[in-house]
Amino acid sequence: MKALVFHGAKDIRYEDVETPSPKNGEVLVKVEAVSICGSDLAGYKGGNTMRVAPLIMGHEFAGVVAGLGEGVTTAKLGDKVGVYTNLFCGYCPACKAGLTNVCENRRIIGTTMPGGAYDGAMAEYLVAPVGKLLPLSGKRSFSEYALAEPLSTGLRAVRLAGDVKGKTVAVIGCGPIGLLTIMVLKHAGAKIIAAMDVVDKRLTMAMQCGATHTINSKDDVPAFTRQLTDGAGMDIVFDCVGAQATINLGADIVRLGGKVIWVGLAQPKIEFEFKHAAVKELTFQSVYLYITEMEEGLDLIESGDIDVKQIITSEYPMSEGPRIFAELASGNSDEIKVILKNE
Amino acid sequence: MKALVFHGAKDIRYEDVETPSPKNGEVLVKVEAVSICGSDLAGYKGGNTMRVAPLIMGHEFAGVVAGLGEGVTTAKLGDKVGVYTNLFCGYCPACKAGLTNVCENRRIIGTTMPGGAYDGAMAEYLVAPVGKLLPLSGKRSFSEYALAEPLSTGLRAVRLAGDVKGKTVAVIGCGPIGLLTIMVLKHAGAKIIAAMDVVDKRLTMAMQCGATHTINSKDDVPAFTRQLTDGAGMDIVFDCVGAQATINLGADIVRLGGKVIWVGLAQPKIEFEFKHAAVKELTFQSVYLYITEMEEGLDLIESGDIDVKQIITSEYPMSEGPRIFAELASGNSDEIKVILKNE
Numbered sequence: 001m002k003a004l005v006f007h008g009a010k011d012i013r014y015e016d017v018e019t020p021s022p023k024n025g026e027v028l029v030k031v032e033a034v035s036i037c038g039s040d041l042a043g044y045k046g047g048n049t050m051r052v053a054p055l056i057m058g059h060e061f062a063g064v065v066a067g068l069g070e071g072v073t074t075a076k077l078g079d080k081v082g083v084y085t086n087l088f089c090g091y092c093p094a095c096k097a098g099l100t101n102v103c104e105n106r107r108i109i110g111t112t113m114p115g116g117a118y119d120g121a122m123a124e125y126l127v128a129p130v131g132k133l134l135p136l137s138g139k140r141s142f143s144e145y146a147l148a149e150p151l152s153t154g155l156r157a158v159r160l161a162g163d164v165k166g167k168t169v170a171v172i173g174c175g176p177i178g179l180l181t182i183m184v185l186k187h188a189g190a191k192i193i194a195a196m197d198v199v200d201k202r203l204t205m206a207m208q209c210g211a212t213h214t215i216n217s218k219d220d221v222p223a224f225t226r227q228l229t230d231g232a233g234m235d236i237v238f239d240c241v242g243a244q245a246t247i248n249l250g251a252d253i254v255r256l257g258g259k260v261i262w263v264g265l266a267q268p269k270i271e272f273e274f275k276h277a278a279v280k281e282l283t284f285q286s287v288y289l290y291i292t293e294m295e296e297g298l299d300l301i302e303s304g305d306i307d308v309k310q311i312i313t314s315e316y317p318m319s320e321g322p323r324i325f326a327e328l329a330s331g332n333s334d335e336i337k338v339i340l341k342n343e
Numbered sequence: 344m345k346a347l348v349f350h351g352a353k354d355i356r357y358e359d360v361e362t363p364s365p366k367n368g369e370v371l372v373k374v375e376a377v378s379i380c381g382s383d384l385a386g387y388k389g390g391n392t393m394r395v396a397p398l399i400m401g402h403e404f405a406g407v408v409a410g411l412g413e414g415v416t417t418a419k420l421g422d423k424v425g426v427y428t429n430l431f432c433g434y435c436p437a438c439k440a441g442l443t444n445v446c447e448n449r450r451i452i453g454t455t456m457p458g459g460a461y462d463g464a465m466a467e468y469l470v471a472p473v474g475k476l477l478p479l480s481g482k483r484s485f486s487e488y489a490l491a492e493p494l495s496t497g498l499r500a501v502r503l504a505g506d507v508k509g510k511t512v513a514v515i516g517c518g519p520i521g522l523l524t525i526m527v528l529k530h531a532g533a534k535i536i537a538a539m540d541v542v543d544k545r546l547t548m549a550m551q552c553g554a555t556h557t558i559n560s561k562d563d564v565p566a567f568t569r570q571l572t573d574g575a576g577m578d579i580v581f582d583c584v585g586a587q588a589t590i591n592l593g594a595d596i597v598r599l600g601g602k603v604i605w606v607g608l609a610q611p612k613i614e615f616e617f618k619h620a621a622v623k624e625l626t627f628q629s630v631y632l633y634i635t636e637m638e639e640g641l642d643l644i645e646s647g648d649i650d651v652k653q654i655i656t657s658e659y660p661m662s663e664g665p666r667i668f669a670e671l672a673s674g675n676s677d678e679i680k681v682i683l684k685n686e
Contacts, residue, residue, distance in 0.1 A: 093575035094599040102599040102624050232436035242621060256437040256445040268618035275611035278585060281445050281631040288624040 002342075003123030004321040008053045009046025010329065014319050017056075020119065020127045021067075027075050027130050028067030029083065032142035034121040034318075035060035036328065036338045037150065038175060040110075044325045052112040058121030059085045059110035062136060062145035072130045082134040082145050084294055085109040087118065101156075101289040108289075122321060124342050134298055143315060143339040144301055147180070147308040151297035152290035154180035157238055157263045158188055159293065160285045165189035167235040170225060170253060171211070173264060174202035176337050178240035179209045179311050181263065185238075186210030187306055192228055196221060201334060208310055217249075225253040232256075238263055244270035251277045251284075262286040315339040345685075346466030347664040351396045352389025353672065357662050360399075363462065363470045364410075370418050370473050371410030372426065375485035377464040377661075378403035379671065379681045380493065381518060383453075387668045395455035401464030402428045402453035405479060405488035415473045425477040425488050425641055428452040429632055430461065444499075444632040451632075465664060467685050477641055486658060486682040487644055490523070490651040494640035495633035497523035500581055500606045501531055502636065503628045508532035510578040513568060513596060514554070517545035519680050520606060521583035522552045522654050528581075529553030530649055535571055539564060544677060551653055560592075568596040575599075581606055587613035594620045594627075605629040658682040 001019040006012050022028045037060055043051025051057060065079040075081070088095050088103035095103050107113050109128065110120020119126060136145055154177060158164055169190045171178050174197040185193050186209070194213045195206035203214035215224045225234050233255030239246050242264030250260040251273060262284060277284070290297075300306040316324055318340045327333050344362040349355050365371045380403055386394025394400060408422040418424070431438050431446035438446050450456050452471065453463020462469060479488055497520060501507055512533045514521050517540040528536050529552070537556045538549035546557035558567045568577050576598030582589050585607030593603040594616060605627060620627070633640075643649040659667055661683045670676050 093573065097598075097600065099600040099624070102622075104599070230436065242617065247617065255440075256447070257440065257442040262617075262621055265618060265621040268616070270615050270617045272613050272615035272617075273611070274585065274590065274605075274613045274615075275608060277627075278605055278608040278629045279445075279631055280629065281442070282629050284620075284627040286621045286623070286625050288622055 001124035002318065003056050004318060006043065006051060006053050006055045006057055010044065010326070012044060012322050012325050014321055017123070019125055022069035022127045024070045025072060025130055026069040026127045027065050027072055027133065028125050029063040029081060029128055030066040030125055031061055031063045031121045031123060031342055033062055033146040034058040034340050035143070035146045035150070036324070036340065041325065041328050045329055050111045050113065052117065055112055055117055056119040056123050056126070057110045058123070059108060060146050060149040061121035062142045063121070065133070066125060075130050075133055079133070080136040080138045082136055082148055082294070082298055083109065083128045084132040084134060085149060086289055087129065087132070089115070099291070101291050122318065122340065134295060136298070137302055140301055141309070143312055144309050145298065146339060147311070147337065148294055148297040148301055150176055151180050151184070151301070151306065151308060152293035153177055153263065153287065154184040155293040155296055156290050157181055157261050157287045158184045160287055161236050161238070161259055161261050164236060166191050168192040168229050169236045169238065170194045170196060170234045171206070171238045171240060172196045172217070172246045172250060173239070173241035174199070174206045175240065176311055177263060178238070179205060179336065180308065181238050181240055182206055182209045182211050183306050183308070187300070194225060194228060194234065202336070205311065205336065221249060222253055229255070233258060235259070236261065240264045242266045248273045248276070251280070251282060254280070254282060257281050259283040259285065311337045312339055313337060315341060318342050344467035345661065346399050347661060349386065349394060349396050349398045349400055353387065353669070355387060355665050355668050357664055360466070362468055365412035365470045367413045368415060368473055369412040369470045370408050370415055370476065371468050372406040372424060372471055373409040373468055374401070374404055374406045374464045374466060374685055376405055376489040376682050376684055377401040378486070378489045378493070379667070379683065384668070384671050388672055393454045393456065395460065398455055398460055399462040399466050399469070400453045401466070402451060403489050403492040404464035405485045406464070408476070409468060418473050418476055422476070423479040423481045425479055425491055425637070426452065426471045427475040427477055427637055428492060430472065430475070432458070442634070444634050465661065465683065477638060479641070480645055483644055484652070486655055487652050488641065489682060490654070490680065491637055491640040491644055493519055494523050494644070494649065494651060495636035496520055496606065496630065497527040498636040498639055499633050500524055500604050500630045501527045503630055504579050504581070504602055504604050507579060509534045511535040511572050513537045513539060513577045513580045514549070515539045515560070515580065515582045515589045515593060516584035516607060517549045518583065519654055521581070522548060522679065523651065524581050524583055524606065525549055525552045525554050526649050526651070530643070537568060537571060537577065545679070548654065548679065564592060565596050572598065576601060578602070579604065583607045585609045591616045591619070594623070594625060597623070597625060600624050602626040602628065654680045655682055656680060658684060661685050
């Protein structure tokens, strides 16, 4: 089969590889749509411990069952499916506590984890355990279904924030995760959704996705949020970037006793204005992967309650992957979400 | 009257000042015992924005009503009283949200705040609004009652941690706040209370206060906590220091999906291992002052459920204040809690 194989920093090749064979309890999935995640791009740039070459990336995808391993009775050829990409172990302390998202031995489809590498969906086919399949009705496009995985991050972020109904919230960073978080916040009934980004085009898209106000992050964000909230500050801030500047901005613009949800992870080590955080009696909550949120995301896509296709800016043939990755990595791209499809 | 007046960095003088007069709605309180807080010591060393000279410090105290201002009907001469030291405004957004502890206009007895300076209890007398008095039975010593204020910090830290019953917890830093937090955790039913400090004497005291295990922070703390918890890490970590090393240690030794409670504030700006925090899906909660916890602390002292006198290492006449401050500031002191009393 053809696949986009990651061979090392800035080296992804569209080439022939052996088609995988589903083993006992596994199915072969023909990939219909796979989306490029920011983490795939970070992997492409090199130095990301979760993308070690050689690897076929791709964990945001949907497809059709095209082969059955031994003992598989709950799936049949032609089934349209999403795949729950977190292959948790089920027996570590985190799994036993119900926190399968941070399973110590987890493998994640399309990544390299301490638990092992697992080839992903930037290929014609991949294999997946039958128990991880999520049935799709087919009334939405495969490209939309592929976005259930990043949508699950927005859903988990909002869940961990507690009740957002009637609250004033800020979303820092309007890339795919920020925009999906805005959609979830709108659906959950947040009163004010203030979106922030350095790119004006993304702010326009944020308004389309449900933001009530926007400001370019280069402007005076603290003054803007004070004005929006009669001087109090935002009830909840979603940091969908996770860099030094945004983390300290979040603690600044959140109200006394408020919450900051750390969704993004752009910088591993930062200089943190700890005093600011300490004297305001704040809650900081980091968000990692999903538990039940991927199924919930698919339900919201199926029902039409959340329209993820708004953030899809391009669809390309898989064969153009090497060019697309290079363009996205250049930093000169206006793309939000790019979908790759097999010819 | 005599008072310990803070005149600037390392300059506290025991001298004559005018005895304050209670105004409308205020009472004069004769100070029976006042405890030196770490924040007083930080103020003494200089550069602390909450202690601007000239100021009479002292916010951990108890005394007797010795004078009544006009219109006071709910207190009488001779009443034994604690004082709720947070003079919140009641009308800012934080107060209206019930978060009087972070009131934007608050004054705190014995400190200099943006809302104003207020002379404290390191004197023969101070004035206090009658509505802030907390009645004392007299069956405990004034020195014990004086510790209701720092005890309230431990109570609020444990409250913000949620249910601790049956949990594995760590307390980093066994100064007064750490030790009081340990007492509260024992009373609340924590299963494992692992205490950490660089000073072995403090670890001995931690065991007396209710810790189940101790380790010197210079040793391999992560290995120790893994061993205590079958490899999982601590459910909740209370950082009663708030320095770069302890903040990063907390995120390291807490279990996946666990909570870190930031109680102390030793360093205003730190280099933070953000990635560590982000991928473990952690909650960080800072703690500031108290709301109802000071009354609850007095109740626990009155009932004997918490024995705060364990941490009182010395009692001195107020006149020796200048010498005591200098000794504590030298860093060569074994004291935990020092109480000053008027002759």
